[in-house]
Amino acid sequence: MNMERKAKPMGPVPQGYAADATGMLLIGGERADALVERAGDTPLFVYDTALISARIADLRAALPDTVDIHYAIKANSHPTLLRFMAGQVGGFDIASGGELALAQASGMAADAISFAGPGKRDDELTAAIRAGVTLNLESERECARAIDIADAMGVRARLAVRVNPDFDLKGSGMRMGGGAKAFGVDAVRVPALIRQIIDAGAVWQGLHIFAGSQALDAASIAETQASTLALADQIADAVGTAPPLVNIGGGLGVPYFPGDAPVDIAHVGSELARSLSQSALAQNGATHFAMELGRYLVAEAGVYLTRIVDVKQSHGEDFAIVDGGLHHQLAASGNFGTVIRRNYPICIANHFDAPATHIVHVAGCLCTPLDKLGDAVLLPEASVGDLVAIFMAGAYGASASPAAFLGHPAARELILQA
Ligand SMILES: Cc1ncc(COP(=O)(O)O)c(C=O)c1O
CATH class of the missing domain: 2.40.37.10 (Lyase, Ornithine Decarboxylase; Chain A, domain 1)
Known part of the structure; x- marks a missing residue:
């Protein structure tokens, strides 16, 4: 019919x-x-996997050399795929103890794995600290728990702070920042938390600033990246120490629906290079930068x-x-x-x-x-x-x-x- x-x-x-x-x-x-x-x-x-390699190669060519690519394994954590991805990207982002086990089995180095996500249980914090994985802390209380657990184990935890920025990623399918959120620590309270981390003798790993997901508009992505770098500068200024890593988030979307067009990554890359040229941290050279992407790499x-x-x-x-x-x-x-x-x-x-x-x-x-x-x-x-x-x-x-x-x-x- x-x-x-x-x-x-x-x-x-x-x-x-x-x-x-x-x-x-x-x-x-x-x-x-x-x-x-x-x-x-x-x-x-x-x-x-050939399409994934090609995608990553195109992205690397578009992004400034100083920005690494990390994979958020929540997008697809099939063990064989993860083993492949471990050879393709600079790090993995995980969101649970289960994903920790998968990431460890993939061959990705522990110091290139970071664990974000609210509601981490004590057993998950313990496993991550034992493995030498970086915890992207979601709250002051989670920070205190991680430090107590590491002290009891007689080791130094590797701690980064997930920042809840005052902005979100415009046009994104999922907004992860701006206003009251379950994710991260409000930007204004972050410098004090970082001082606590350093004073407690933990290893301060840097900042995680993830403002949104599934955005197709390159100008909005670029604007958010510029705001992210400016926020990282402000926080570093307030703390007085450069963060070893600034994870600037991701948010690159993919065209699922009628009328959707692919992200103009050439524009994202050139604007990011411009923003980095205005970033004190990037100019100082002591800080690494990474984007954290899930669907863009594999969908x-x-x-x-x-x-x-x-x-x-x-x-x-x-x-x-x-x-x-x-x-x-x-x-x-x-x-x-x-x-x-x-x-x-x-x-x-x-x-x-x-x-x-x-x-x-x-x-x-x-x-x-x-x-x-x-x-x-x-x-x-x-x-x-x-x-x-x-x-x-x-x-x-x-x-x-x-x-x-x-x-x-x-x-x-x-x-x-x-
Ligand atoms: C912290 C974090 N990282 C990475 C991602 C992956 O997002 P995407 O698959 O859109 O790149 C998400 C998605 O919600 C997230 O919350």
């Missing part, structure tokens, strides 16, 4: 994907159906493949029911941090370049109306057995979905490495 007038748009298919002569989607140069066969079945996440390198198990009609509308769903790919269903549900880029993998002629709802296999992976999307005609591919699945897919809900099996995951 063709009802083109009611089709809802979808986000742009990311670069790096094409079809072979039979119309089958290729991921990392391999046919999607062959990848499913290799993995054993659908549903399946495939991550192409576009992942594809979620799921198979159509039923096609049906209801009130004249077509439904393709797949064997995957929001229990693996919550974000694509619109239930992970988005206000209005919009369509991720989606295709029939075995008809990747066929003309899109049919409007279909792609529903997951969970018995909830929330489980919609494609809402009235325009696709080639869908049949039972076809493979549906949902793009932008490399970040916040398997690591951010309620896998236990309704008792379906976990998705398989395949990491393609050269």
Whole structure:
């Protein structure tokens, strides 16, 4: 049934994907159906490390040489992917004791791992201090607890302060600074806390200033980075000591939805170079700088493949029911941090370049109306057995979905490495 007038748009298919002569989607140069066969079945996440390397190389080329790239492993913490990422970036940011164990197993050096996140338990603080990982402190009380734990162990904790800045990242999908927040210590109280850290004999590692996430507008990102560097200068002035590291946050977004355009990283890089030229800390040379990025590094390198198990009609509308769903790919269903549900880029993998002629709802296999992976999307005609591919699945897919809900099996995951 063709009802083109009611089709809802979808986000742009990311670069790096094409079809072979039979119309089958290729991921990392391999046919999607062959990848499913290799993995054993659908549903399946495939991550192409070549796309990640290329992404990181482009970013490094755009950023000033003095700014390192750290990976926030919450975006995708698959152990094999983390081992790969450990060789690609200068550090990992973790957010729990579980992620600490994953980061340690990846081969990333302990002194290049930092642990942010509110509500760290004593056992998590203990494990992090024992491992020699930097704690990005979220409060004065957390600082006191960390120092007590380290004293009891007879070691010096490596402590940085997460700053709650007075500004946020404009246009970001998730604002992490500006006003009352559960994250970090209000900027005005940070110098006093740093003095306490130094006086207690702990190792002061620097500042963590993370103002927001999923921003696509380069000018807003640049403006926030300029404010971040100015704030770091102010804090260092008040303390009288240069921080060893200023983690300036990240926030680079990716185009998930119709109308989204990629971040202009050349602009971000040139503006950051300009801001660094005005930063006393950068000019002084004693401070390292890093950006902390999750989705920007990995989102576009992942594809979620799921198979159509039923096609049906209801009130004249077509439904393709797949064997995957929001229990693996919550974000694509619109239930992970988005206000209005919009369509991720989606295709029939075995008809990747066929003309899109049919409007279909792609529903997951969970018995909830929330489980919609494609809402009235325009696709080639869908049949039972076809493979549906949902793009932008490399970040916040398997690591951010309620896998236990309704008792379906976990998705398989395949990491393609050269
Ligand atoms: C402290 C911190 N670091 C990193 C990230 C990763 O953000 P993104 O995946 O958008 O780069 C987040 C996301 O919320 C965060 O809170």
